Amino acid sequence: MGSSNYQPTNKAVKWFEDRLPILGLMHSTLGAGYLAPRNLNYWWNFGSLAGFMLVVQIITGVILVMHYTPHVDMAFRAVEHIMRDVNYGWLIRYTHSNGASMFFVVVYIHILRGMYFGSYKSPREVLWFLGLVIYLLMMATGFMGYVLPWGQMSFWGATVITNLFGAFDFYEGMGESILHLLWGGFAVDNPTLQRFFSLHYLLPFVIVGVVILHIWALHLPGSNNPLGIDAKGPGDKIPFHPYYTAKDLFGLSFFIVILAIFIFYMPNIMGHPDNYIEANPMVTPPHIVPEWYYLPFYTILKAVPDKLFGVIAMFASILIFFVLPWLDGSKVRSAKFRPTTAFFFWLFLINTLYLGYLGTKLPDEIMIDMAGGIDALTMGRISSIFYFAYFIVIVPLVSRMESTKPVPISIAQSVLDANKKG
Amino acid sequence: MTTKDQVEHEEGVTRRNFLYVATGAVGAVGAASVVWPLVDQMNPSADVLALASVEVDLTAIPEGQTLKILWRGKPIFIRHRTAAEIKTAVADNGATDLIDPEDDQARAERPEWLIMVGVCTHLGCVPLDQRGDFNAWFCPCHGSHYDISGRIRKGPAPRNLEVPKYAFLNDTTVKIG
Ligand code: HEM
Ligand code: FES
Numbered sequence: 331m332g333s334s335n336y337q338p339t340n341k342a343v344k345w346f347e348d349r350l351p352i353l354g355l356m357h358s359t360l361g362a363g364y365l366a367p368r369n370l371n372y373w374w375n376f377g378s379l380a381g382f383m384l385v386v387q388i389i390t391g392v393i394l395v396m397h398y399t400p401h402v403d404m405a406f407r408a409v410e411h412i413m414r415d416v417n418y419g420w421l422i423r424y425t426h427s428n429g430a431s432m433f434f435v436v437v438y439i440h441i442l443r444g445m446y447f448g449s450y451k452s453p454r455e456v457l458w459f460l461g462l463v464i465y466l467l468m469m470a471t472g473f474m475g476y477v478l479p480w481g482q483m484s485f486w487g488a489t490v491i492t493n494l495f496g497a498f499d500f501y502e503g504m505g506e507s508i509l510h511l512l513w514g515g516f517a518v519d520n521p522t523l524q525r526f527f528s529l530h531y532l533l534p535f536v537i538v539g540v541v542i543l544h545i546w547a548l549h550l551p552g553s554n555n556p557l558g559i560d561a562k563g564p565g566d567k568i569p570f571h572p573y574y575t576a577k578d579l580f581g582l583s584f585f586i587v588i589l590a591i592f593i594f595y596m597p598n599i600m601g602h603p604d605n606y607i608e609a610n611p612m613v614t615p616p617h618i619v620p621e622w623y624y625l626p627f628y629t630i631l632k633a634v635p636d637k638l639f640g641v642i643a644m645f646a647s648i649l650i651f652f653v654l655p656w657l658d659g660s661k662v663r664s665a666k667f668r669p670t671t672a673f674f675f676w677l678f679l680i681n682t683l684y685l686g687y688l689g690t691k692l693p694d695e696i697m698i699d700m701a702g703g704i705d706a707l708t709m710g711r712i713s714s715i716f717y718f719a720y721f722i723v724i725v726p727l728v729s730r731m732e733s734t735k736p737v738p739i740s741i742a743q744s745v746l747d748a749n750k751k752g
Numbered sequence: 753m754t755t756k757d758q759v760e761h762e763e764g765v766t767r768r769n770f771l772y773v774a775t776g777a778v779g780a781v782g783a784a785s786v787v788w789p790l791v792d793q794m795n796p797s798a799d800v801l802a803l804a805s806v807e808v809d810l811t812a813i814p815e816g817q818t819l820k821i822l823w824r825g826k827p828i829f830i831r832h833r834t835a836a837e838i839k840t841a842v843a844d845n846g847a848t849d850l851i852d853p854e855d856d857q858a859r860a861e862r863p864e865w866l867i868m869v870g871v872c873t874h875l876g877c878v879p880l881d882q883r884g885d886f887n888a889w890f891c892p893c894h895g896s897h898y899d900i901s902g903r904i905r906k907g908p909a910p911r912n913l914e915v916p917k918y919a920f921l922n923d924t925t926v927k928i929g
Contacts, residue, residue, distance in 0.1 A: 489876040510795060512794070514796055515825055
């Protein structure tokens with residue numbers, strides 16, 4: 331981020347800049363002062379889209395709070411009040427609930443982009459860590475937000491997820507003490523709702539803080555690019571503004587259309603109808619499922635027959651992303667030049683989507699109608715094993731043994747070659 | 753001319769070293785004592801803890817039926833067991849598939865009244881009545897099967913359904929809690 335060559339011509343602006351060089355900071359991070367590789371494609375649009383969604387969530391969230399009451403007797407009604415009575419309340423709530431889903435879509439694509447093009451590799455490991463921290467904070471925020479409408483899925487989702495921490499039962503009563511501390515009672519109840527509300531309000535602002543660190547860490551080495559080679563000479567780079575501001579805004583306009591289609595035409599498609607039934611601690615819905623963005627991890631939890639190890643496997647399936655920079659030993663970043671890596675990447679993606687699909691199934695549902703029927707539990711176990719094998723076996727071996735395709739000398743050269751071919 | 757500092761330095765461990773450590777230690781204890789209230793406020797508050805016991809009239813529960821009541825935010829199952837159910841429960845004391853072996857006699861003070869917290873010991877769902885492999889309790893969330901004594905027999909749950917503290921006040925009233 332550092333100081334820049336920003337030279338304001340307006341006297342008043344210069345006076346201000348001399349006292350607080352914040353405009354120069356903006357100029358060198360998001361303006362003409364930031365030089366980005368000239369070959370960035372639309373997969374590089376998703377970072378700014380995620381930033382956009384964070385702002386949307388904060389604005390709609392702050393407005394929702396003006397009409398919402400975090401109390402078990404009133405929360406469910408408050409949300410209905412928002413939907414029916416508050417002017418444009420339905421729009422604000424649907425934007426917030428679908429916004430959360432689209433935020434996750436964007437962030438998942440953003441992470442997968444990093445995996446495919448090797449953006450997590452040296453020198454961007456800390457950048458990768460900060461991204462994962464943002465993702466973990468988002469999961470916590472989304473989970474606690476989903477509890478706030480106090481429907482059946484809110485309540486039972488909260489019950490099942492908080493109970494995960496009861497698995498850490500290393501001495502008599504330890505698991506229970508942890509749970510009582512989390513709940514502020516003997517079950518998910520009013521104290522739980524109130525603390526979740528407090529944290530749901532807080533965490534997005536913590537995310538803003540980590541996003542700033544994320545961008546700071548990005549600007550030291552600069553953006554990676556589809557070729558995965560370092561941008562060197564001036565011929566390799568172009569100013570962020572106006573080139574990428576324009577490109578990102580163009581992408582944003584498409585994204586907003588998609589977001590609007592969800593908000594206006596299928597606002598409840600990502601939700602679960604049971605959440606329009608008020609929370610009832612006496613009756614568990616016949617089939618509880620978490621929000622779609624947690625489903626692959628939920629399948630991994632269910633795949634392990636032991637409670638503690640199930641919980642450990644579930645957390646490990648996310649935390650393992652932190653060591654990816656060292657599991658991958660290749661000298662080449664981009665999967666463009668690593669055909670075997672690319673093949674397994676797509677396999678990993680398909681497998682993870684399938685894990686998510688299995689998350690919506692009951693354990694004994696038949697998935698494959700052969701050999702007497704293979705149930706969702708068995709398939710979940712196979713897919714979970716592949717998930718971990720990808721990180722622990724496939725990536726370390728393939729990245730070290732694969733013979734890579736020739737990498738271009740420079741970004742400029744590769745762009746010129748591509749232009750020649752037409 | 754040597755200063756006091758230099759003299760101390762040459763002697764190895766000095767008064768100053770001691771003061772550093774002592775100050776640091778007091779500071780750490782002080783910080784910890786401030787953190788504790790910040791954590792402990794999360795624990796159940798006095799009014800939640802004070803949620804006293806409930807008394808239940810048993811005459812309203814016919815044989816072969818389960819009454820569900822709410823106690824401390826959790827469902828309590830009170831099952832009026834039939835003679836056949838009691839027989840099965842006792843006969844299964846030695847079953848090999850018990851994950852958390854326990855005798856039925858230890859779980860029900862009076863065999864006809866089985867009183868349990870209706871919360872699956874896996875991740876907290878409410879098991880359904882008269883379902884599953886043992887036609888007793890079945891948790892739909894991740895498929896835990898409990899027998900007619902509330903013992904876990906199959907599935908991911910690690911422990912039997914919990915038996916709360918209770919006392920029979922007379923033949924038709926039980927106090928839970
Ligand atoms: C990282 C950003 C955020 C995410 C991912 C997120 C996610 C969610 C989700 C999934 C829900 C449940 C929606 C539903 O089913 O109706 C929710 C509800 C809610 N959120 Fe957020 N949220 C974010 C930021 C915020 C902020 C900053 C605030 C307040 C300042 C806020 C206030 C609320 C309120 C009051 C509700 C309950 C009303 C409702 O259910 O629609 N949120 N949030
Ligand atoms: S909560 Fe009952 S089986 Fe998981």
